[in-house]
Amino acid sequence: MKTSAPQERPASWYRDSIAVELDPCGPLDEDRHVDVCVIGGGVTGCSAALHLAERGYSVVLLEAEDIGHGASGRSGGQILPGLGTEIATIERALGLESARRIWEMSREAVRLTADLVERHAIPCELAWGYLHAAVKPRHVRELEAFREELSGKYGYEALEWLEGQALRDHVVTNAYPAALYDREGGHLHPLNYTLGLARAAQRAGARLHPHSAVKEIRRGEPAVVITDGGRVTADVVVLGTNAYQAGLVPELSGRIMRAANYMIATAPLTEEQAAQVLPRGDALSDANFVLDYYRLSADRRLIYGGEVSYDGREPPNLQARMDTKIARLFPVLEGVPIEYRWGGDVAITLNRAPDFGRLDDNLFYAQGYSGHGMAMAGLAGKLMSDAIAGQSEGFDTFAAMPHRHFPGGRLLRKPLLVLATQFYKLRDRL
Numbered sequence: 001m002k003t004s005a006p007q008e009r010p011a012s013w014y015r016d017s018i019a020v021e022l023d024p025c026g027p028l029d030e031d032r033h034v035d036v037c038v039i040g041g042g043v044t045g046c047s048a049a050l051h052l053a054e055r056g057y058s059v060v061l062l063e064a065e066d067i068g069h070g071a072s073g074r075s076g077g078q079i080l081p082g083l084g085t086e087i088a089t090i091e092r093a094l095g096l097e098s099a100r101r102i103w104e105m106s107r108e109a110v111r112l113t114a115d116l117v118e119r120h121a122i123p124c125e126l127a128w129g130y131l132h133a134a135v136k137p138r139h140v141r142e143l144e145a146f147r148e149e150l151s152g153k154y155g156y157e158a159l160e161w162l163e164g165q166a167l168r169d170h171v172v173t174n175a176y177p178a179a180l181y182d183r184e185g186g187h188l189h190p191l192n193y194t195l196g197l198a199r200a201a202q203r204a205g206a207r208l209h210p211h212s213a214v215k216e217i218r219r220g221e222p223a224v225v226i227t228d229g230g231r232v233t234a235d236v237v238v239l240g241t242n243a244y245q246a247g248l249v250p251e252l253s254g255r256i257m258r259a260a261n262y263m264i265a266t267a268p269l270t271e272e273q274a275a276q277v278l279p280r281g282d283a284l285s286d287a288n289f290v291l292d293y294y295r296l297s298a299d300r301r302l303i304y305g306g307e308v309s310y311d312g313r314e315p316p317n318l319q320a321r322m323d324t325k326i327a328r329l330f331p332v333l334e335g336v337p338i339e340y341r342w343g344g345d346v347a348i349t350l351n352r353a354p355d356f357g358r359l360d361d362n363l364f365y366a367q368g369y370s371g372h373g374m375a376m377a378g379l380a381g382k383l384m385s386d387a388i389a390g391q392s393e394g395f396d397t398f399a400a401m402p403h404r405h406f407p408g409g410r411l412l413r414k415p416l417l418v419l420a421t422q423f424y425k426l427r428d429r430l
Contacts, residue, residue, distance in 0.1 A: 042072030044240030047381025053204035074344030084370025085352035109379035122196025129282035130185025254405035
């Protein structure tokens with residue numbers, strides 16, 4: 001595949017295809033008193049601000065960069081039931097009934113996403129259909145067991161087994177011996193979705209302040225949130241920073257690890273080329289631990305993501321490795337230029353389950369979606385709004401999930417995780 005010269009590559013195709021314009025908003029430049037201060041302008045924060053403002057709360061949202069700067073505006077855009085961990089992890093920790101409730105809430109997260117897109121007329125290319133693809137015989141056995149588990153224990157019947165020609169009708173490659181097709185999964189343009197939530201929050205009465213990095217949270221009742229330009233005194237604080245927390249709440253920092261993921265976007269494909277890649281427009285991710293995932297945009301670009309870094313450095317030979325993967329999957333794309341390359345950070349937890357909770361009674365947080373946050377983050381924002389309004393059952397179900405700090409402390413945490421990831425990369429090859 002051809003590669004554009006680095007100096008010609010914009011940072012992200014998402015940034016170059018924004019279709020949502022926010023009402024004018026600038027950095028915080030005054031002191032304010034509100035009911036709720038939301039920190040973080042991704043899906044979590046924008047959803048929380050929207051749902052709180054719709055309930056009549058006065059809300060200020062503070063974002064260090066542009067709205068949607070983090071993973072919410074850089075991800076693969078997949079909208080899926082489930083979590084970043086196996087549902088069996090939840091069942092072992094909380095029991096079957098709580099695991100069933102959490103599974104159903106993950107489905108609710110997908111439905112909520114669709115409802116928000118429709119209700120607020122968000123132009124984010126929402127489309128349905130998702131494939132979870134086996135790469136090797138071990139994956140085939142694991143996917144078969146997963147389907148049986150979801151059907152038998154959780155009553156989930158939206159998964160269809162595909163192999164042979166039935167699979168090629170969805171993805172035209174010889175790379176996968178089988179896949180599960182999930183008709184409840186889908187994909188969208190993540191940055192336009194995030195901006196759409198932010199615009200809806202503004203229209204509901206929330207005040208948004210991008211480029212307002214929080215320097216300190218003075219915890220108490222009320223809490224005081226301080227930026228370079230002003231301070232917000234709030235009865236309640238919602239922390240939705242995920243990988244970008246930057247030590248604001250030290251006791252939460254060791255519970256997540258920041259991980260970089262990398263993406264590309266090709267030039268637009270012809271209709272014939274698209275039909276030889278993903279003829280039904282599904283999203284796909286493979287079953288490796290360090291997985292690859294992709295989909296087609298509305299203008300028929302292949303949006304492809306994969307590879308991971310936990311040490312803050314780009315993996316060696318990243319560009320060549322990603323180009324080689326695409327060429328092996330889809331020889332029909334020979335000669336199609338890669339027009340965009342970008343990366344973004346996500347937050348993972350030790351058990352890969354999302355970490356919800358509250359501190360000091362008036363500080364709520366949701367973090368650690370572990371690469372599975374586009375739908376769940378929207379639900380997290382709504383559940384925090386519900387809990388602040390006194391309806392905390394859904395939030396408390398997630399908050400009951402136990403979480404531990406990554407081992408190794410501040411100095412050894414990343415090296416140990418890098419070693420563990422190398423083990424799983426080797427296992428992916430077996």
